Amino acid sequence: MKNEQxxxxxxxxxxxxxxxxxxxxxxxxxxxxxxxxxCAVMALERIPADIRAAGGVSRMSDPGMIKGIxxxxxxxxxxxxxxxxxxxxxxxxxxxxxxxxESEVLSPADDIYHVDKRAFKVPFVCGxxxxxxxxxxxxxxxxxxxxxxxxxxxxxxxxxxxxxxMNQEIRRVANMAEDELYEAAKQLQVPFDxxxxxxxxxxxxxxxxxxxxxxTPADAALMMLLGAEGVFVGSGIFKSGDPAKRAAAIVKAVxxxxxYKMLAELSCGLGEAMVGINPAEIKIIMEExxx
Amino acid sequence: xxxxxxALQGDFAEHExxxxxxxxxxxxxxxxxxxxxxxxxxxxxGGESTVQGKLLRDLDxxxxxxxxxxNGLPVMATCAGTILLARQILDDTTVHLGTLxxxxxxxxxxxxxxxxxxxxxxxGIKDIPMSFIRAPQIEFCLPGTEVLxxxxxxxxxxxxGNQLAMTFHPELGVDCRIAEYFLKEML
Numbered sequence: 001m002k003n004e005q006x007x008x009x010x011x012x013x014x015x016x017x018x019x020x021x022x023x024x025x026x027x028x029x030x031x032x033x034x035x036x037x038x039c040a041v042m043a044l045e046r047i048p049a050d051i052r053a054a055g056g057v058s059r060m061s062d063p064g065m066i067k068g069i070x071x072x073x074x075x076x077x078x079x080x081x082x083x084x085x086x087x088x089x090x091x092x093x094x095x096x097x098x099x100x101x102e103s104e105v106l107s108p109a110d111d112i113y114h115v116d117k118r119a120f121k122v123p124f125v126c127g128x129x130x131x132x133x134x135x136x137x138x139x140x141x142x143x144x145x146x147x148x149x150x151x152x153x154x155x156x157x158x159x160x161x162x163x164x165x166m167n168q169e170i171r172r173v174a175n176m177a178e179d180e181l182y183e184a185a186k187q188l189q190v191p192f193d194x195x196x197x198x199x200x201x202x203x204x205x206x207x208x209x210x211x212x213x214x215x216t217p218a219d220a221a222l223m224m225l226l227g228a229e230g231v232f233v234g235s236g237i238f239k240s241g242d243p244a245k246r247a248a249a250i251v252k253a254v255x256x257x258x259x260y261k262m263l264a265e266l267s268c269g270l271g272e273a274m275v276g277i278n279p280a281e282i283k284i285i286m287e288e289x290x291x
Numbered sequence: 292x293x294x295x296x297x298a299l300q301g302d303f304a305e306h307e308x309x310x311x312x313x314x315x316x317x318x319x320x321x322x323x324x325x326x327x328x329x330x331x332x333x334x335x336x337g338g339e340s341t342v343q344g345k346l347l348r349d350l351d352x353x354x355x356x357x358x359x360x361x362n363g364l365p366v367m368a369t370c371a372g373t374i375l376l377a378r379q380i381l382d383d384t385t386v387h388l389g390t391l392x393x394x395x396x397x398x399x400x401x402x403x404x405x406x407x408x409x410x411x412x413x414x415g416i417k418d419i420p421m422s423f424i425r426a427p428q429i430e431f432c433l434p435g436t437e438v439l440x441x442x443x444x445x446x447x448x449x450x451x452g453n454q455l456a457m458t459f460h461p462e463l464g465v466d467c468r469i470a471e472y473f474l475k476e477m478l
Contacts (some may be wrong), residue, residue, distance in 0.1 A: 004408050007408065007422075008403075008407070008408060008422060008424060009403070011422055011460065011463050012403055012406065012424050012425065014337075014463070015338050015339070015371070015424060016338075016339075017300070017302060017303075017304070017338075018298070018338070019300045019301075019338070019339065019342055034341060035345075037341070037342045037345045037349075039300055039338065039342050040339075070402075074341065074398060075339050075341060075342075076339075076402075076425065093404075096401070096402045098402050098425070121404055122404060123403060248349070251342065251345075251346070252346065252349065252350070255299050255300060255321055255322075255346055255350075256321055256350075
């Protein structure tokens with residue numbers, strides 16, 4: 001696992017810290033995101049809110065469309081493949097994507113196995129609801145973790161729940177006696193060496209971002225206060241009234257998440273936020289995909 | 292002594308960890324009011340230069356920080372930080388702080404698949420671990436700039452007076468020798 005490329009891939013995630021990664025569907029949106037201060041963009045054909053509205057099977061985006069976005073911006077470009085879809089991941093690697101999100105937002109291609117991410121040179125980010133999911137994905141080769149949240153809802157409650165749970169479990173493991181870690185590894189269904197890392201360092205071995213339902217500067221600040229190292233914003237920006245202004249405000253909110261006067265200013269006059277739907281009102285629960 | 296780390300975006304925590312391992316206290320600069328803190332040197336970390344450059348301006352920190360550097364504040368920059376210091380960014384009209392006489396090309400080695408790790412000599416110090424992550428390249432240096440490291444014919448570290456800049460990331464491992472060089476030679 002400790003190979004050089006994997007370390008470089010974890011290191012790229014470190015460069016994204018304190019930043020905002022924005023979902024974009026066109027080169028024009030990508031440019032707006034870059035100009036607003038995004039540290040990376042996620043290229044996809046439909047943002048999660050529209051995937052939810054459209055229903056049906058949701059797949060990897062057209063590589064031609066992703067290339068258009070790669071050409072439009074100088075910041076890293078990420079793209080999503082379906083859980084367990086080795087071929088989609090290989091295609092994204094072939095177009096030299098900077099990061100692959102093996103994502104529960106798309107329809108899973110494999111309901112048992114995730115992609116063996118160690119077999120790739122390109123880095124992967126994966127969603128997790130708790131420490132067990134996170135360490136299983138890291139064991140498979142993920143170089144970055146994000147909360148799953150409940151994408152496309154504009155409701156931050158699930159991301160909060162996942163970040164809280166992850167950090168509670170990390171604190172619990174850090175405080176265990178060493179001889180209790182064997183049983184904890186069994187219960188969490190994770191490798192012992194990764195759990196030992198968490199025990200010794202009181203953190204995940206890779207960078208951990210928040211994702212799912214972040215719609216306002218205050219949402220982004222909340223996730224940073226809860227221990228996120230950066231934030232993904234999916235539908236929240238380009239489903240709102242004034243995307244450029246909202247995007248720039250969220251970027252500043254992540255940097256100065258503890259300055260509440262500044263957050264108050266940043267929250268003024270942003271226009272309409274995305275409408276949002278309550279996870280209790282929806283049929284497809286994406287967070288349950290790929291555990 | 293205290294070292295300030297520009298903490299707008301990027302791997303500022305990794306830089307702080309290196310200085311803490313040398314028992315040197317650090318402080319974070321996240322907004323204009325932080326510039327009144329008492330510090331003796333500045334670190335410009337890795338990250339995305341577009342983000343850091345924009346936030347420097349939007350948060351109104353740009354002019355004050357630039358004049359501190361012009362007036363001799365010791366500064367060490369890595370990767371994105373080097374782009375912030377450069378007088379020219381090739382194929383780009385943007386100039387950020389522009390205090391260092393170099394021309395840089397962003398993402399000169401390519402996308403993430405071209406990122407690499409090597410060991411090299413920095414200012415005569417051998418076997419320094421060097422990670423190049425979507426790294427820029429220093430293509431030209433003005434007179435008065437001293438080249439401190441090269442990799443396969445490309446300039447990877449320079450010094451000009453109070454400014455030290457490199458295109459790789461010495462902060463990612465546990466090797467503190469470049470930070471020690473900075474403290475010893477430039478403060």
